[in-house]
Amino acid sequence: MTARLTLPARLDLTAAKPLASDIAALAGDVELDASGVTHLGGLSLQVLLAAAQSCRAAGRSFAIVAPSTDFDAALTLFGVDPSHLTRNTAA
């Protein structure tokens, strides 16, 4: 079963907490739609990375689908390999 969540446009300070709670509520494999993201902040990035790590540790797949150009650009600026978030699915 794959749980899907569409990420809000602005993932800034105020978005981090709700994002964490929303992701924590998801069961099974996780797919996050990042097509509409226009801003990605450091805290939200951390939430996403943490979610990716904990899903993998639990053997669940984690994927960010259809990342927007802004999302990718932010990852590049953050020095984060997109494969940490987008490419990996649990075997």
Next chain:
Amino acid sequence: MSNDPMAEIRASFFVECEELLESLQDALNVMDEGAHDAETINVVFRAVHSIKGGAGAFGLDELVSFSHRFETVMEEVRSGRLDPTPEAIKLFFLTADLLQDIVRATRDGDAAPPGTEAVLAALETLLGEDGLQPEEAIDFAPMALSFDFGVTTAPDDAEREPGWSITFAPEAGLYTSGNEALLILRSLSQLGAATIRCLIPDDLPAPTGENAETPLLSWHVTLRGDVTEGDIRQVFDFVADVCRIEIAPLGHDAGLGGDLSALVVDAQEDATATVLDPAAAPPATDMGQTDGANAEYAADAPAAGRSSRAATAGAQATGANEPAATVRVDLEKIDRLVNLVGELVINQAMLAQSVEKAGIGHQSDVMSGLESFMMLTRDLQESVMMIRAQPVKPLFQRMARIVREASASVGKEVRLRTEGDFTEVDKTVIERLADPLTHMIRNAVDHGLEMPERRRAAGKSPEGLIVLSASHRAGRVLIEIEDDGAGINRPKVRDIAIRKGLIAPDAQLSDSEIDNLLFLPGFSTVSEVSALSGRGVGMDVVRSAITGLGGRITITSAPGRGTRFSISLPLTLAVLDGMVVQAADQTLVVPLSAIIETARLEPGNIHHLSASGEMMRIRSEFVPLFDLGQQLGFRDARHKAQSGIVLLISQEDGRRAALIVDAIMEQRQVVIKGLGQSYGNIPGVAAATILGDGQIALILDPADLVRAGTIPSHSDLKAAV
């Protein structure tokens, strides 16, 4: 030192290579012990990969090609397609040894070592039908390397440009005060060519509403270009109190204390550097075409949390913990410092002497001040000497290779265990220890350990064990080589010594005296010369090398249980305990280690052999007698049958000789001063020193002096001058 920046980077690459080769050996050892965890295999892979990458940046094709093939095989192991069997690991050791040879040959501009093709062919066989593909292009992406040139720009450009290493770790207040890491990173990347790497902890807690606002990510930024520290600080102006920042010029490691630097190490495998160019060039790292480093992440992803723990465990197992903060200093600079401190010690001694001459009482402030000054200089001297000290680990690793090669050539199974790898010894001592140790290790493999069948028959494991250990003991370094072989065959040693005329057939010798016969020149226990250790060099050469270092070597052996050689060495070669003597109005220093005893010379004990030869009888033993003053050409033959003082010295071969001196002044520590190349090699003189009164005195090499003394050319020489 060269001013050519490229030559310097190249030199630092080769230093880096040595370190990588060291960790490669470590990891192979761990694999050899049966640990095939991902992290250990990764260490091997990364070391080879990094060497290849650096070599690529310098266009060292041969090195690139060889390491590429090695890397390909390790990639197969890492992906689980190739099983690291003991045979395969043996081959990896061989390949690593060869890689080391190639690195060194490349560094020194020598011809490539032989045997490359054979090893590559063996690797190919290991791979099966897939074979080895020659490298198409150097797909070098930055990994956990301290030299990350070749990433943004051509290496020479990159190095010519000044740059900064910035570590930036937001704290709780940063985000909540409305600041944003992204904006700071963007500002930084606008200052120059920035390589940004996000340091992601391996153990991020699962996201919850509570922990979402606790910053755990940090960043490392390499900034190249014409940027001042002030420019960088300005970027952090508003957040300086809510984050931790470390700014250091490139080449210096930036780290924010223990936890963060640990985090840097952890994150290195996971983090991918992003290269940003303010000139709007596209990122240089092609995310789609990830190389091994990232592919590895994909493969290991589900085990990410576990693998980080495995990594820590692996690191502890290998003893290769994260490196302590270090600086690389040119040896010349250290030697200058050592020299200066030596001058200081001499100066202090001179000062003490003049104060004493001035008749200032011992209770005075001047004297007590001088005493604490003396203690400080001693401490300073010791600390400076310790800078020259290095762990013996690289030396021991070389010995591991000798064991592998030697055991293979004689068909014995041998395991080397090293202890005290991190014991520190003076660099020169380490360098000069390599040859004698090599010889002793070969001896242990060749003569010390039995063939597997004999070991089995004796109820031992067919695999022989050699333990090489180093430790500090009572201000000296103790190095021991111990094997669990058959021990010294004393009746055989005795027979050989009698046959070779080294001892009288009826000599009564204790066990240890028999053992010590091994050190006599011209002694060799094997009748036929073996390819390995019987090269006409015996243990006497080993002993003379050790004595040359101011050391002693002893041997203990238990029949059936093995043999142990113990080498005791001084911690440093810069100071020496000497006896200050006078001969023919000259002040001279004789190393204390060479003197067995001092005695009075009574005319009645002198026996004349020929016109020039004299013997002295001491405790019913005759030893050749030499006059120090005459031997050095300070005076003509002294008056015969005159009494005096003799120093009984021991030669390297165990024979003794007596040196006549006029007076013994004192026993003291002296700072060794080299005589420089311009004087050439003076027989009998090792070095010089400056005494407390400012006088220069020669430090003698008595054994050499006595050896030279057998050629009666010194007085002729003096006549000619």
